[in-house]
Amino acid sequence: MKTQRISYRRSTADDTQAVFDLVTASVRRLAPVPYSQEVIDTWMEGRKVEDYQPDCVQGLVWLAEAGYRPVGFSQGEPGEVKRLFVDANFVGLGIGASLMERALDDARSGNKKTIVIEATLNAVPFYKKWGFGEVSEGIFPGREGLPPIRIVRLTASFG
Numbered sequence: 001m002k003t004q005r006i007s008y009r010r011s012t013a014d015d016t017q018a019v020f021d022l023v024t025a026s027v028r029r030l031a032p033v034p035y036s037q038e039v040i041d042t043w044m045e046g047r048k049v050e051d052y053q054p055d056c057v058q059g060l061v062w063l064a065e066a067g068y069r070p071v072g073f074s075q076g077e078p079g080e081v082k083r084l085f086v087d088a089n090f091v092g093l094g095i096g097a098s099l100m101e102r103a104l105d106d107a108r109s110g111n112k113k114t115i116v117i118e119a120t121l122n123a124v125p126f127y128k129k130w131g132f133g134e135v136s137e138g139i140f141p142g143r144e145g146l147p148p149i150r151i152v153r154l155t156a157s158f159g
């Protein structure tokens with residue numbers, strides 16, 4: 001598995017389910033550190049496969065594939081790196097960095113100099129390697145009645 005070549009391409013509508021599955025699987029491994037089991041168990045509540053469809057259709061998502069198997073994805077939009085997930089069986093191979101480069105390029109498009117990331121707690125040290133610094137703490141919005149998911153807001157400036 002570790003010697004398998006990884007390829008990168010932009011998403012199509014057909015990738016919607018794979019993207020949703022990658023998020024679901026990735027979230028599960030964030031328990032019990034740094035998130036409680038209660039948070040993990042309710043993380044995907046209210047989220048649907050279709051939520052990811054418009055971005056996939058528009059090709060805004062970068063897919064990493066081992067053969068034809070999706071093993072990670074990222075997404076950047078002007079001013080923000082929005083999403084980055086790597087399959088647990090494929091972490092530590094440089095895939096996150098390659099996906100981050102692509103999302104960051106998209107985030108910097110439109111001449112945006114300051115880029116924002118709302119990061120889960122586990123990923124903060126990863127983003128700091130890219131020059132991002134913490135500006136505040138918060139919680140994911142839209143989870144009324146559910147255990148809060150703590151996040152850290154980070155920014156970086158690019159000349």
Ligand SMILES: CC(C)(COP(=O)(O)OP(=O)(O)OC[C@H]1O[C@@H](n2cnc3c(N)ncnc32)[C@H](O)[C@@H]1OP(=O)(O)O)[C@@H](O)C(=O)NCCC(=O)NCCS
Nearest residue numbers: 084085086091092093094095096097119120122123125126
């Ligand atoms: C965070 C994540 C994207 C990293 O992906 P990855 O493919 O393992 O990262 P890479 O192998 O490309 O690592 C690149 C560098 O970052 C470092 N790194 C990776 N994860 C790290 C972490 N959690 N903390 C600190 N450093 C980390 C690696 O050691 C490597 O360092 P090096 O360049 O000095 O060798 C991945 O672990 C993941 O998807 N986690 C769960 C989902 C998640 O938290 N996404 C972010 C939501 S905001």
